[in-house]
Amino acid sequence: MDKFWQSLILTFCVALGVNLGGSLVGALGAVITQRPPLKTMLELSGELKIWALVAALGGTFGVIKVFEAGVFGRQFHDLAKQLLVVCSAFLGAHLGYWIILSLGAER
Amino acid sequence: MRKIISPLLLGILAGAIAVSLFHASTMEQLYWEKEKLRVELFETTERLQKIESLWEEHQEGDIRSVSIQLNDDLNAFTALALRQALTEISSGLVGEPVENVDYELILALFHQRKLSVEEKDYLITVNWAFIAREAVINLTAVPAGE
Numbered sequence: 163m164d165k166f167w168q169s170l171i172l173t174f175c176v177a178l179g180v181n182l183g184g185s186l187v188g189a190l191g192a193v194i195t196q197r198p199p200l201k202t203m204l205e206l207s208g209e210l211k212i213w214a215l216v217a218a219l220g221g222t223f224g225v226i227k228v229f230e231a232g233v234f235g236r237q238f239h240d241l242a243k244q245l246l247v248v249c250s251a252f253l254g255a256h257l258g259y260w261i262i263l264s265l266g267a268e269r
Numbered sequence: 270m271r272k273i274i275s276p277l278l279l280g281i282l283a284g285a286i287a288v289s290l291f292h293a294s295t296m297e298q299l300y301w302e303k304e305k306l307r308v309e310l311f312e313t314t315e316r317l318q319k320i321e322s323l324w325e326e327h328q329e330g331d332i333r334s335v336s337i338q339l340n341d342d343l344n345a346f347t348a349l350a351l352r353q354a355l356t357e358i359s360s361g362l363v364g365e366p367v368e369n370v371d372y373e374l375i376l377a378l379f380h381q382r383k384l385s386v387e388e389k390d391y392l393i394t395v396n397w398a399f400i401a402r403e404a405v406i407n408l409t410a411v412p413a414g415e
Contacts, residue, residue, distance in 0.1 A: 186286045189293065198300040199293040201346070265290070 166243055173218045173247050174254040180214035181207060181258025200266045207262035214255035219248065301345060308353050315356065319363035331366050333402045335359040340396070341410040350386040351410050355379070355393070362404060370400050379406065383413055390414070 185207040192202035219225050225244055232241025289296075316334050323331055337355045341348050358378055362370065380395040390413035399405040 186290070187282070190282075190285050190289050193289045193293075193296060196300070198297045198346075199289055200297045203293070 170247060170250045174250045177214040177218035177251040177254030178258045180217045181210050181255050182261060184210040184214070185258070185262045203262055204266045207259045211255045211259050214258065215248075215251045218251035218254060304346070304349055308349055308356070311353060312356050315360045316363060319360070323364055330368065331364050331402070332362050332370070332400070332404050335362050335404045335406060338405060338407040339410055340408070343391070343410060343412075347386050347389075347391070348410075351384060351391060351393075354384050354386070355408065359404075359406060367401060372398070372400070375400070375406070379408060384410075 185203050188206040189199045189203035192199045225248065228240055228244045231237055232244065320333060323333070335356075337352060337359060339348060339352055339355065341351070343351070362375070375398055376395055379393050382393045383390045384393060385391075391410045392413045394409045394411075396407040396409055398407070
């Protein structure tokens, strides 16, 4: 598999995992501390969306540097690739949020 | 050793998450009921304190209790918190002689008042108020800015 596709899938899975894992284990924490588990889980999932994105992208300035190089260095191919990686991370985080939301809504 | 402990811990964690998810709705319901009972206890304690002080003073014709009727489309947690805040505000009325109650004051206390709950502001509107020994105040709460 192409390295780009690998990175795309990895980013998606990391973002999904951060959101799902954070919310589910957070709900467990809510149970231990006697707080409402579903409410806490839904709140956490919403809050973790952006952090899942950051964690999946590496939390460094690498992405921003690629954007800078893409815009000012006219390397539009790299810029498009990086945008796809960001989109993939966002989709992963949002899918996690959606799963948690449906899990909470059904109950 | 590590090969045994790590899957075991992972299993415990997965099991705990599964159990907490399975019982989440029941626990949520219990939490909600506990909060509701807490507010009811608060209301009853306030009323009891006022009635006790009334009893000591042997005064007749005073307001014995204030019942807050809240019309809202808000979630249960927000409604409960608002109800508690409104009960706190209205608790001053208990013990006041009915004939001496200033209606304008009641209106000023609640009408168009902004209350903050969970970092959000809510606007309270008085629909009607019935002032007797068992006073009833009907209010509407909407998120401020709507």
